[in-house]
Amino acid sequence: MKRLVSDAFFDSAEKNPLKTAIICDGASISYGELAKTVCRYSNFLLENGVEYGDHIGIPMTSSIPCIALFLAACEIGAGLVPINPSMPAAAAAKVFDSGDVKHLIANKAFLRRAGDGLCSEGSHFCLDGDHPGAISFSESEKCSEKRPVCEAVTGDETLLLIMTSGSTGDPKPIDISQNCKHIRAKVFTELYLLTEDDVILAATPMYHTLALRLVLLALRIGAVSVVLPRFTPALWMECVNKNKVTFTIAVSSQLAQISERLNEGADISCIRCVVSSSAWLEPAVKERLIEKMNCEFHEIYGTSEISSPTDIDFRMSAEKKRSVGKCVPGARIRIRREDGTQAQPYEVGEITADTVQKFKGYYKRPDLTKAAYDGEWFRTGDLGYVDEDGYLYFSGRIKEIIVTGGINVYPQDIETMLLELPNVRECAAFALTDDSLGEIVALAASPADGMELSEREIAVACARNLADYQQPRKIFIVDEIPKNAMGKISRVQLGEIFREQIS
Amino acid sequence: MSRVKDYIIDYIQREYDLPKDIDTDSFNYMENGYIDSMGLIQFVVLLEDEFSITFDDEELSLPEFKTIGGLEKIITEKMEAGQ
Numbered sequence: 001m002k003r004l005v006s007d008a009f010f011d012s013a014e015k016n017p018l019k020t021a022i023i024c025d026g027a028s029i030s031y032g033e034l035a036k037t038v039c040r041y042s043n044f045l046l047e048n049g050v051e052y053g054d055h056i057g058i059p060m061t062s063s064i065p066c067i068a069l070f071l072a073a074c075e076i077g078a079g080l081v082p083i084n085p086s087m088p089a090a091a092a093a094k095v096f097d098s099g100d101v102k103h104l105i106a107n108k109a110f111l112r113r114a115g116d117g118l119c120s121e122g123s124h125f126c127l128d129g130d131h132p133g134a135i136s137f138s139e140s141e142k143c144s145e146k147r148p149v150c151e152a153v154t155g156d157e158t159l160l161l162i163m164t165s166g167s168t169g170d171p172k173p174i175d176i177s178q179n180c181k182h183i184r185a186k187v188f189t190e191l192y193l194l195t196e197d198d199v200i201l202a203a204t205p206m207y208h209t210l211a212l213r214l215v216l217l218a219l220r221i222g223a224v225s226v227v228l229p230r231f232t233p234a235l236w237m238e239c240v241n242k243n244k245v246t247f248t249i250a251v252s253s254q255l256a257q258i259s260e261r262l263n264e265g266a267d268i269s270c271i272r273c274v275v276s277s278s279a280w281l282e283p284a285v286k287e288r289l290i291e292k293m294n295c296e297f298h299e300i301y302g303t304s305e306i307s308s309p310t311d312i313d314f315r316m317s318a319e320k321k322r323s324v325g326k327c328v329p330g331a332r333i334r335i336r337r338e339d340g341t342q343a344q345p346y347e348v349g350e351i352t353a354d355t356v357q358k359f360k361g362y363y364k365r366p367d368l369t370k371a372a373y374d375g376e377w378f379r380t381g382d383l384g385y386v387d388e389d390g391y392l393y394f395s396g397r398i399k400e401i402i403v404t405g406g407i408n409v410y411p412q413d414i415e416t417m418l419l420e421l422p423n424v425r426e427c428a429a430f431a432l433t434d435d436s437l438g439e440i441v442a443l444a445a446s447p448a449d450g451m452e453l454s455e456r457e458i459a460v461a462c463a464r465n466l467a468d469y470q471q472p473r474k475i476f477i478v479d480e481i482p483k484n485a486m487g488k489i490s491r492v493q494l495g496e497i498f499r500e501q502i503s
Numbered sequence: 504m505s506r507v508k509d510y511i512i513d514y515i516q517r518e519y520d521l522p523k524d525i526d527t528d529s530f531n532y533m534e535n536g537y538i539d540s541m542g543l544i545q546f547v548v549l550l551e552d553e554f555s556i557t558f559d560d561e562e563l564s565l566p567e568f569k570t571i572g573g574l575e576k577i578i579t580e581k582m583e584a585g586q
Contacts, residue, residue, distance in 0.1 A: 025519070061518055085518045086542070109517055229519055230536025405541055437541065459548045468542035
């Protein structure tokens with residue numbers, strides 16, 4: 001039995017049971033109470049049909065019960081497939097199907113809206129009260145507060161499946177084990193010199209790996225985890241001030257918004273170290289933040305598959321402000337030419353990485369996993385170069401994803417849905433740059449022969465069938481979607497063409 | 504509660520319940536992060552579709568649009584005006 005993540009948490013709980021473990025949305029829980037909750041949840045799931053190796057779909061909110069559930073999954077060797085709670089039922093069904101999800105744990109609001117027809121083979125659980133056909137989590141109160149013995153757990157089984165999409169729109173679930181989560185947390189605890197005295201803020205949605213990473217960074221070393229469920233710059237600053245936050249990793253679009261409010265919001269001088277992630281931060285924004293926040297300021301580069309192989313501390317490397325950093329311990333970077341050979345310093349090529357933080361593979365897709373590697377090197381699909389000192393610079397993307405507000409949007413997910421409309425002949429989703437969100441989703445569509453197509457129809461179909469972050473901000477109805485010389489739609493070129501049209 | 508208000512509150516609570524001790528009418532769902540700038544587009548389109556109305560840019564930027572009571576009033580008035 002090897003449960004490195006939950007063992008570390010239970011060690012923290014044993015050492016300091018009265019200490020606050022999590023503060024979230026006006027509520028808080030001590031290490032001792034959280035440990036009891038995790039045990040009750042683990043036993044409750046085992047008593048209600050969840051077995052070792054089962055996958056559980058969970059519209060994951062930033063809440064104490066969801067964090068306890070994550071630790072319970074570590075305890076019993078179950079896998080979680082987190083989704084955005086606002087995801088429409090059909091999209092959730094597709095995700096759960098590709099992740100072999102058997103059970104569903106959700107709030108009443110989700111069960112009411114989308115629960116019917118999902119995970120009909122396994123159990124439905126309701127986290128916040130009663131719902132017809134679902135087992136209420138309030139019944140876990142009666143369960144044992146002892147850690148369950150689960151001999152089968154090795155830590156190498158699936159703990160999280162994070163959904164992405166392949167080039168054809170097929171789901172491409174990123175498979176992350178407990179051991180992998182443990183290694184990632186260990187690397188960053190050492191890198192940022194985190195201790196039990198830190199107060200660590202997670203202010204991104206819990207269904208992404210970043211927030212869970214931040215919670216775990218705190219709980220495995222006995223620090224305080226502060227969770228902010230809903231982000232606005234003012235709420236973030238208030239939360240930092242009120243809880244005396246010392247460390248956080250934020251997505252760059254959040255930091256861009258915060259940088260505009262630094263003179264008017266609450267005092268945040270308690271922060272010792274801030275890390276920017278998920279997308280490149282504009283140098284001007286970076287300068288402003290470094291100057292005003294007066295604390296350690298880092299930026300990391302990475303992908304969900306390999307976490308973050310590079311980090312830069314701008315106070316130590318002031319002259320490298322356009323860089324996304326040097327390799328963290330256990331990681332190596334190699335810039336790959338198209339022919340597979342290694343590029344020279346300053347020569348742009350594909351960023352590839354070999355790191356101890358890497359994922360298990362794409363779930364049940366060994367073909368896609370194999371294609372993602374060049375030998376031991378994971379191909380990120382990003383373009384970049386290194387300088388003579390080994391600092392990495394990001395210069396663009398080969399893969400056609402849209403990163404809006406730090407969240408990856410896969411154009412194929414939007415296009416596949418819209419192509420089901422009878423009056424859409426072809427369509428393409430692409431990125432347009434945006435000062436506040438980094439990029440926004442734009443969409444070009446052409447009507448089927450002899451049929452009408454309006455922007456409104458597209459907007460309504462998207463609003464009904466896609467999650468909030470996938471909504472196109474700009475819609476262009478065109479006779480023909482521009483193609484490249486090969487007759488292929490290039491989403492990168494579309495961004496350039498339509499940007500000119502707007503300006 | 505009116506159908507319009509029910510719809511708004513249901514939508515806003517898709518992820519998180521509203522605090523218990525608030526005056527719902529004056530509650531600013533944007534400032535409190537229940538709907539962010541990314542989610543606003545979807546919310547607006549669904550409201551327009553549900554109540555067969557169209558908002559113009561000026562309405563979207565009204566401070567009242569961001570409170571539950573204010574939004575309910577804007578929608579109800581538009582429906583009564585037959586738009």
